[in-house]
Amino acid sequence: VSSAPRAAVPAAELSAPSARRRRRTRAESLRAVLPPYLLLLPTIAVLVGVLAWPMYWLGRISFERYGLRELIAHRGTWTGLDNYRHMLGSAEFWRIVGRTVVFTAVNVGLTMILATLIALLLVRMGSIMRLVLSVGLIWVWATPQIVSIAIWQWMVDFEFGVLNWTLTQLHLGDFIHHNWFDNPVEGFAVITAVVVWGAIPFVAITVYAALSQVPQELVEAAEIDGATPWKVFWRVTYPLLKPIFIILTSLSIIWDFQVLQQVWVMLEFRPSTEYFLIAVYSFVESFRVSQYGLGAAIAVVMVFLMLIVSFFYVREMVRVSEID
């Protein structure tokens, strides 16, 4: 629109060319700057609506008494820090936090170690066996969580479960009619098995993909120099893979810290208090006891703890994505 008449600019206007140019550049730069924001607009609008707005409400409800009556009346009663005081003052809460931390540490540790071992195995295997194992891993990976819970429930069934039979056959003790959920430690062992079994494929395949990018010359040079496999891993492989390990470990922590449905469904929608993890606790307070305010306060604590871990994950992700 503006480029054609430029030649015909009257001499009088030449005295104020800079203002004109500035105006044009501003319009042009607006045209250059605007498109990315326009493209982002729908996503930002949706995320504000479905995430930011609910998260604001989560915070707000955590300062309110919000029970069944409030749910029907559609408004809570402001009670300040009451929910937090109640929560932080109860021994139950701290027991649950401690239990969740231990549970997370065990699950993340097992997942990372077993998956890394499987990845190291994949690198060393022949191509046919590698394909077989990869297909197996992907099959497990693709199994929906709800399905895997049902499978494990059936495998550890006290009467006809295959696990009790196998353990008895292996002479590891008398497991006939052994109920795994009588003792919470054993019950959590089963839940850990479900979680770790489901988490291994993603971690193993990701680590394997990273391992196959490690230059073989480096590994071979170290081996010819007489380094043990242990040393090769820690001195050569691990430093190269450190970003991926940070990412996978923080992802695993985030996932395992908020375990809810494995406990909830595994224990048939009524877990006893010994089985409460922090997410289960928040869920029960909200949707069983209808103390939404207290449930929200617990959830707020959970989100803040997650934020700390997420920080490392997000930072590492942004850093590696900047490479592209």
Place this chain on the structure above:
Amino acid sequence: LSTVAAYFDLRNRRKRQRLVANAIGLAVFAIMVFPTYWMVNTAFKPGRDILTLTPKFFPSPWTLANFDEAVHRDYFWSNVKNSVIVVSVVVVASLVIGFLAALAIARFSFYGRRAFIAVIIGVQMIPSAALIIPLYILFARAGQVDHLSGVIIAYLTFVLPFTVWTLRGFVMGIPRELEEAAMVDGATRMGAFIRILVPLIAPGLVATSIFAFVQAWNEFIFAYVLLSSQEHQTLTVWLATFTTLRGTDWGPLMAAATLTSLPVVVFFALVQRRVAFGLTAGAVRG
């Protein structure tokens, strides 16, 4: 000479290593796959072979009776339909909206780009146990509890950020020069996107939508809380409440579990290679 000897020694060691690795790999395969095998095995066994004190490791004789019973159970088909509706709406909406954002962060440099990327990655970490409380209360206020629309909105919370991030990877995989060449030839920027980028990215769109499908199909907690009546529930809720309806019927339950995971396994196998690394994209470069 000693280096040559060391080299041959290494080659021998490699060969031996591979044999050992194959053997251990087979054992790992057996252990990892066993639970899913056990599901399929049980699903095909007749009832009298399921409830045995000594388990039967092969389904012989085999039967389809469990599948027959599972699909004829109350609400199976209506819940399949609900799952399909929810998942398709979520996937299509996320794909359309998310593609635009992916384009922005992959092709433009602008103020706030890093922050937006951090948000997209970060919000995927919000625990669903935390999100479900305000969602439930807000939907109760809006009268959207027990409506599929509520679940659809809830699913956008995790499918949309995932879609944006995964599509960004696909957009970046297509050389910018192709679009620039089109623009040199007189195409507008939008024209270049539509004529050049969209056809090239089609496989990525398919892969992303399948992966988004899998995520939404597998979701349980949101649907379990937000959908209260049985005819409105999705397939995962139907499966999870299978046991409590009338005791545990392991044969039909395992048949139902097989049916629930079937579309996921098939789709997943198709796209796993392309999308698997979305969560860690870029980091694999070492």
